[in-house]
């Protein structure tokens with residue numbers, strides 16, 4: 001396809017050419033092992049050290065708090081498992097999270113539950129935001145860890161991380177946040193927000209895939225993730241992914257330097273897309289808080305249609321998007337995120353997520369507004385569900 005609109009940036013993003021340029025030497029001539037002693041390896045060592053400093057600078061943490069991983073899932077798994085097992089030794093086996101975390105968090109918690117941990121999932125209500133009072137009430141003397149995502153990957157809602165951090169610090173409970181959707185998109189201040197552990201992934205902010213980081217507050221003595229060499233202070237062994245790490249830092253730097261300028265136009269596009277779709281398609285609704293949401297996130301449910309069919313027809317028009325519906329995830333249930341904000345199954349199935357990047361132009365927004373409503377109408381014309389809705393019959 002010569003021209004297409006990529007609106008699935010919450011899934012992954014385009015690697016920026018500037019980032020690739022920074023990575024290139026470490027994929028080619030500078031192949032030395034950063035942990036070797038000869039000076040050839042020292043160039044790579046220096047690149048990794050600088051990358052660590054850059055991450056620390058833009059996230060307001062210390063360089064020695066940055067541990068590079070293979071991505072967001074690994075960072076989430078590591079943070080939650082190590083905190084859980086460390087605290088279990090002190091008799092604390094209760095973990096608090098939310099109903100709409102990423103599966104990297106939820107499935108880790110599920111595995112821990114089988115090992116005897118007790119999990120409390122806080123509700124996120126219709127606007128997709130955790131309430132602090134619920135958190136305060138859920139914390140018990142045996143609570144080991146609170147893990148709440150910074151911003152949700154499906155509906156884009158931004159959580160009250162500062163308040164959560166303050167409550168956890170006051171109660172002496174560890175606080176991990178999956179900030180994979182937030183880093184590079186909204187300001188993230190590790191130290192200022194009282195966060196103990198934070199996960200990020202480079203490919204969500206125009207860096208390379210397969211590299212991320214877990215920021216671990218200094219002084220936390222938890223178990224290592226991978227045993228082996230002395231890389232990452234021995235806590236996550238394995239020869240460093242030099243090019244990936246350099247790419248992560250460069251992408252983070254560019255995203256953060258650009259953020260102030262890039263955010264208002266992105267929000268304007270997002271809101272034009274939202275109001276345009278809600279205005280032109282009857283029985284449609286925005287999922288998640290309209291204000292406390294990521295600058296690039298649009299998530300709308302259209303009654304009476306199936307998300308997969310919508311995605312297929314959009315694909316014919318050259319639009320890459322995502323849905324909270326069943327088949328895309330390989331299960332029959334609609335997205336747990338949409339169910340967590342109280343959407344009935346039938347409505348959750350007809351959801352569309354468009355996640356923008358700076359590559360999306362105003363003309364692209366026009367195109368989306370032109371293309372989507374007729375597709376919805378076409379799908380509704382052949383939908384038995386829509387017929388029932390029009391006749392006001394009960395459905396579900």
Ligand SMILES: *Cc1c(COP(=O)(O)O)cnc(C)c1O
Pocket residue numbers: 010011070071072073074076102104149151152153178179180181201202204210212
């Ligand atoms: C993408 C994503 C992850 C997983 O990151 P990977 O780098 O793909 O492992 C975790 N959490 C959230 C919120 C995400 O959006």
